[in-house]
Amino acid sequence: MSPTITVLTAAHADEVLAIYQAGIDEGNATFETTAPTWAEFDAAKLPEHRFAALDATGRLLGWVAATRVSDRCAYAGVVEHSVYVHPAARGRGVARALLDALIASTEAAGIWTIQSGIFPENTASLAVHARVGFRMIGTRERIGRHHGVWRDVVQLERRSPRIS
Template identity: 85%
Template sequence: MRIEQLRPEHAEQVLAIYQAGIDEGNATFETQAPEWASFDKSKLPGHRFVALEGNGGRVLGWVAASAVSDRCAYAGVVEHSVYVHPDARGRGVARALLDALIASTEADGIWTIQSGIFPENRAGLALHARAGFRIIGTRERIGRHRGVWRDVVLLERRSSVVG
């Protein structure tokens, strides 16, 4: 496995992995992966990566960060998403992607990475705990998803080298 910058040629596979996560029901409130142009525009160019399988180049997973606000006080805070192809889970893909994201954000002076995860996504919560994220709270019944009120656990990772 190798980690590279997410580029337009990865779009089809990245969006398919995103849709697979959406379809499973415990990844996001979204119901449909966006068109590539919308996805591309919403993600910070220097902070999005793919994990590629060996020499074949099949995308195993992706991570990307978005700005949380355009206010200057939040210039060092991003929100991220990480998705792994169902066939590639349990192989360290998500952790490698998070490590790449952490390195890129710290190199860019970003001091906080945050995310919201459904509490039912125990693997995602455990992954983030291992990567140094901490739970900062739970937004109870914050939105309806497939006709059911859902909670979202808020997590953040504060850099120990930036700030």
């Protein structure tokens, strides 16, 4: 059964942060070592570009959210996103449904680029992004240290088909 996609709100805060922390703990989702507070998360994420995937009982299966990449006018149509899925819900189309919702919202808002940086070891995330139209634009080698180890990050982007 496909998840129900809805707007992500403060009502989802505890589950959002728990899923975020689970991704952090697995080691291949982010350079972060602890999830932010809900206030920090809420302040950083664009309200019109964040969604929750729910199962039939209303339990949160995953989330997607976008942030501005810059306050400069030239980058007004560029966002960076994160997508996280509960470990028990992976492989069930949750990330795909969340990315589809994000793409629909950014297209409606005139966003021309969605970007993300993903660890190369996170092959499932790279694959689902490719399936929804993201392309690899390069690898930033040894871009940051994570638990004392230099890590590479694959840069992905999805350009709106409205932009030629």
